[in-house]
Amino acid sequence: MSFEIPVSKIVQGLEPSATLAMSAKAKEIKSNGKTVYDLSVGEPDFITPQHICAAGVEAMKAGFTKYTIASGIPELKKAIAEKYKSDYNLEYNTNQIVVSNGAKHSIHNIFFTTINPNDEVIIPAPYWVSYAELVKLSGGIPVIIPTEESNNFKMTPEQLEKNITPKTKMLLLCSPSNPTGVMYNRNELEAIAEIVIKKNLFVLADEIYDKLVYGNNKFVSFPTLHDKLQERTIIVNGVSKTYAMTGWRIGWTFSPVNIAKKMGELQSQETSNPSSISQYAALAALTGQQNCVTEMLTAFTERRNYVAKRINEIEGLSCPEMNGAFYAFFNIKKHLGKKIGGVLIDNSEKFCLELLTQKQVATVMGSSFGCEGYVRASFAASLDVLKTAYDRIADFIEGK
Ligand SMILES: Cc1ncc(COP(=O)(O)O)c(C=O)c1O
Numbered sequence: 080m081s082f083e084i085p086v087s088k089i090v091q092g093l094e095p096s097a098t099l100a101m102s103a104k105a106k107e108i109k110s111n112g113k114t115v116y117d118l119s120v121g122e123p124d125f126i127t128p129q130h131i132c133a134a135g136v137e138a139m140k141a142g143f144t145k146y147t148i149a150s151g152i153p154e155l156k157k158a159i160a161e162k163y164k165s166d167y168n169l170e171y172n173t174n175q176i177v178v179s180n181g182a183k184h185s186i187h188n189i190f191f192t193t194i195n196p197n198d199e200v201i202i203p204a205p206y207w208v209s210y211a212e213l214v215k216l217s218g219g220i221p222v223i224i225p226t227e228e229s230n231n232f233k234m235t236p237e238q239l240e241k242n243i244t245p246k247t248k249m250l251l252l253c254s255p256s257n258p259t260g261v262m263y264n265r266n267e268l269e270a271i272a273e274i275v276i277k278k279n280l281f282v283l284a285d286e287i288y289d290k291l292v293y294g295n296n297k298f299v300s301f302p303t304l305h306d307k308l309q310e311r312t313i314i315v316n317g318v319s320k321t322y323a324m325t326g327w328r329i330g331w332t333f334s335p336v337n338i339a340k341k342m343g344e345l346q347s348q349e350t351s352n353p354s355s356i357s358q359y360a361a362l363a364a365l366t367g368q369q370n371c372v373t374e375m376l377t378a379f380t381e382r383r384n385y386v387a388k389r390i391n392e393i394e395g396l397s398c399p400e401m402n403g404a405f406y407a408f409f410n411i412k413k414h415l416g417k418k419i420g421g422v423l424i425d426n427s428e429k430f431c432l433e434l435l436t437q438k439q440v441a442t443v444m445g446s447s448f449g450c451e452g453y454v455r456a457s458f459a460a461s462l463d464v465l466k467t468a469y470d471r472i473a474d475f476i477e478g479k
Pocket residue numbers: 121180181182183184207253256257285287317318319325328329330
């Protein structure tokens with residue numbers, strides 16, 4: 080080759096998404112004819128409820144197959160606003176809402192619209208893989224605050240305060256959390272909110288798992304905690320997790336009007352509108368019957384209880400109680416330094432790779448969430464798959 084197109088400095092430093100990398104490896108094993116028990120990806124195994132799919136088909140038949148307003152159709156924005164009003168009593172106008180190509184795109188829009196070079200964004204670890212990379216892409220500096228399993232992976236108010244510098248702009252809160260499944264309670268959020276207001280920060284509140292909350296745990300939307308929070312919070316949510324619509328790519332933000340305006344303009348230059356068909360399907364999801372959400376939650380609850388029991392039964396594994404989302408984040412530190420199947424397991428990446436190679440169970444290493452010594456395993460899989468997967472994890476650990 081005599082010429083190679085050089086890649087930009089900004090993408091040179093970009094880490095590929097580890098969850099997608101593990102699932103690519105799992106697909107490779109599958110293509111060799113082996114069954115893979117895939118606990119690596121963060122998506123419901125259910126198919127999108129039929130009435131939502133039907134709305135997508137109807138939209139196509141009715142000719143809603145053209146460009147829409149870049150920031151989303153007014154009907155969908157209205158339905159989004161009404162949902163947060165009825166669920167959390169939060170008032171938003173439609174000019175505060177931007178509909179994007181999935182919540183990940185919404186998060187990218189937020190960083191791009193609010194972060195200047197070298198602004199600091201505080202991210203408690205373990206954190207969802209894309210946050211830190213998207214902050215860096217936007218020229219900002221992710222400031223990672225490690226949390227402890229003994230404190231259920233929650234950042235303390237003291238830790239937050241200690242890490243604030245004159246360059247700190249934003250705090251990122253993901254509750255319920257991907258990857259830990261842990262959710263902050265009202266008191267804990269209030270203590271954080273107090274510091275946010277005192278130190279003049281703004282918050283990205285990723286509330287994508289608000290409807291996937293278990294037992295007596297109660298989800299609290301961040302701006303409801305104080306009347307000074309709505310002006311300094313940008314909420315992210317979407318249909319991917321709640322309605323099993325990951326492939327439809329619809330997410331959205333609630334923000335102050337000036338930010339929504341700029342995000343809409345940014346989107347109009349970058350991607351234009353999210354798929355018109357998906358927007359109509361999302362409208363049906365939000366305005367239609369919600370039994371589908373309750374039914375999926377019942378199934379997730381049963382799986383979550385099963386997985387918690389299995390993890391606690393396996394020698395040397397532990398994980399905090401999963402309050403929400405659909406992930407277990409278990410501690411493997413007691414097994415590091417051992418040889419399994421003749422291979423030295425000295426970090427979480429080795430653990431996950433060998434578990435996949437030797438037992439065909441796909442999980443994701445804690446290191447990719449900024450937390451070495453742990454493994455994330457999704458429980459968005461059938462009970463049959465979970466049973467076989469945990470039998471195999473137990474066998475792997477016992478060296479069978
Ligand atoms: C915490 C969190 N935020 C955002 C997203 C992105 O969701 P979407 O599929 O709508 O882009 C995910 C998906 O894994 C997630 O776990």
